[in-house]
Amino acid sequence: xxxxxxxxxxxxxxxxxxxxxxxxxxxxxxxxxxxxxxxxxxxxxxxxxxxxxxxxxxxxxxxxxxxxxxxxxxxxxxxxxxxxxxxxxxxxxxxxxxxxxxxxxxxxxxxxxxxxxxxxxxxxxxxxxxxxxxxxxxxxxxxxxxxxxxxxxxxxxxxxxxxxxxxxxxxxxxxxxxxxxxxxxxxxxxxxxxxxxxxxxxxxxxxxxxxxxxxxxxxxxxxxxxxxxxxxxxxxxxxxxxxxxxxxxxxxxxxxxxxxxxxxxxxxxxxxxxxxxxxxxxxxxxxxxxxxxxxxxxxxxxxxxxxxxxxxxxxxxxxxxxxxxxxxxxxxxxxxxxxxxxxxxxxxxxxxxxxxxxxxxxxxxxxxxxxxxxxxxxxxxxxxxxxxxxxxxxxxxxxxxxxxxxxxxxxxxxxxxxxxxxxxxxxxxxxxxxxxxxxxxxxxxxxxxxxxxxxxxxxxxxxxxxxxxxxxxxxxxxxxxxxxxxxxxxxxxxxxxx
Numbered sequence: 001x002x003x004x005x006x007x008x009x010x011x012x013x014x015x016x017x018x019x020x021x022x023x024x025x026x027x028x029x030x031x032x033x034x035x036x037x038x039x040x041x042x043x044x045x046x047x048x049x050x051x052x053x054x055x056x057x058x059x060x061x062x063x064x065x066x067x068x069x070x071x072x073x074x075x076x077x078x079x080x081x082x083x084x085x086x087x088x089x090x091x092x093x094x095x096x097x098x099x100x101x102x103x104x105x106x107x108x109x110x111x112x113x114x115x116x117x118x119x120x121x122x123x124x125x126x127x128x129x130x131x132x133x134x135x136x137x138x139x140x141x142x143x144x145x146x147x148x149x150x151x152x153x154x155x156x157x158x159x160x161x162x163x164x165x166x167x168x169x170x171x172x173x174x175x176x177x178x179x180x181x182x183x184x185x186x187x188x189x190x191x192x193x194x195x196x197x198x199x200x201x202x203x204x205x206x207x208x209x210x211x212x213x214x215x216x217x218x219x220x221x222x223x224x225x226x227x228x229x230x231x232x233x234x235x236x237x238x239x240x241x242x243x244x245x246x247x248x249x250x251x252x253x254x255x256x257x258x259x260x261x262x263x264x265x266x267x268x269x270x271x272x273x274x275x276x277x278x279x280x281x282x283x284x285x286x287x288x289x290x291x292x293x294x295x296x297x298x299x300x301x302x303x304x305x306x307x308x309x310x311x312x313x314x315x316x317x318x319x320x321x322x323x324x325x326x327x328x329x330x331x332x333x334x335x336x337x338x339x340x341x342x343x344x345x346x347x348x349x350x351x352x353x354x355x356x357x358x359x360x361x362x363x364x365x366x367x368x369x370x371x372x373x374x375x376x377x378x379x380x381x382x383x384x385x386x387x388x389x390x391x392x393x394x395x396x397x398x399x400x401x402x403x404x405x406x407x408x409x410x411x412x413x414x415x416x417x418x419x420x421x422x423x424x425x426x427x428x429x430x431x432x433x434x435x436x437x438x439x440x441x442x443x444x445x446x447x448x449x450x451x452x453x454x455x456x457x458x459x460x461x462x463x464x465x466x467x468x469x470x471x472x473x474x475x476x477x478x479x480x481x482x483x484x485x486x487x488x489x490x491x492x493x494x495x496x497x498x
Contacts, residue, residue: 007249011256015217017248018225019177020137021240023190025169025200026144026208027070033143033167034061034104034297041206045160053165055100060296063088067167068111068300070199071141072310074169075112077193077317078136082307083111086300088141092290097146097159105142107291112139117193118319119185134186135174144168163207169199175214175225180241180248187211187237196317196343201380204235211240216263217251226251227263231270231277243270247277321346329359338367344379345371348388355392358399365391369412386415394423401483407432435481438490441474444482445490448473459495467491 032039035052052059068086075082089107116133123130146164148157171190177183191209194200202209211234216226231247234240251263268277316324318340325336325346340346345366352362373385386394394411397403403411407427414426427433435441448470449456459466467488474487 016220018216020175020214021173022212023171024210027167029066032165048162071111073197078115080112080115088294088297089291106140110138110140121182121185137172180244184241230267335363351388434483436483444477
């Protein structure tokens, strides 16, 4: 076998990866997809269950209407064709953590077909950015399984059925991705979209967003598909990217081996600690699942009226908001991109813009001090360090010249600890109001110039950079309270007269 260390760049460059992703998104409905059980993360094991979740004989499923709407939202956001006549099927497979012994899913007619998600990725060889669209094959609805807990035991398994029946959409791409960065950027966009649509919290650590990677290799320039390997249940974007790179190298190593080893179509698991994948089982084929239409669920017909209603209630998505921020608010592309990265940040910024017309300054403060006080948890919970009203009032004080930019930073820090206080009161109480009294400042200017006659003479002879020295001395005399703009004007006029 070719040793890992001997996989030179020249050998790796002979091949390209062909990657398809299957992304599972748990939907944020209050109840499960086919039962009234509570759909919530973190409850005590086996508390969000009922006879339906446990698959008792004689129980019948009933489809949650909101689940269908959430799936359609995602389909519309991705430009998919919405299937009007939907049928659910039984996917027969041994699920120790799904008591019915089968999974209710969609087989031949997924609810959303086609579409795609635009991304910006980096070429691994040149480092240059490029734009491409990841094509979606389909999005289908299904129920999640429960959770098997082993706790290190080789002999016992604990089963928590709370997650069984949680509604999922599974997004299946075409085999059109080629690099780990494309996979990472696609997942990032999917997570951003589901959060904008309020259909999934996108929390990969809790398993509400999970990804399976299908990957094969082929010689560069070839058009055929190689033997596909699936790496299951990856729970972070970074691990998805690591798994792609690791599996690509493993398959190249097998292909280049002189021992006649071949790539097996199989399911593998990725160990984040070692960065390697390990075989779990040979990959099942579609026939192994023995799909057939579920006899207990009637077809779901999405009417024109229902579809139009869902479309009318669609929120503004990142691309549209980006356009709005660059056109209506005149922001640079960089600002608009950062502000629309998270729905909560974009909404906060827009709220500030309803109370100020200094849109660029608002952007600077939201991207800087405000965002600097947030982490992912506080952002998701909308726990902003200062209120919209406080930030708008602070911007007004700056625009009016009441406080300086430096003083504004101090006021911002004070506001964090005093959420009910007004910026003006805080600035006044801490002596941060700028001195704009012309007579007082003129006196300070004349005192400084009188104390530095030699420097004034040098200034008059052309050393104009000495203006900074005079400015600093005036600010020092005023203990930082002087309005720099006004001081600059007074200095220029006074020096011109001398």
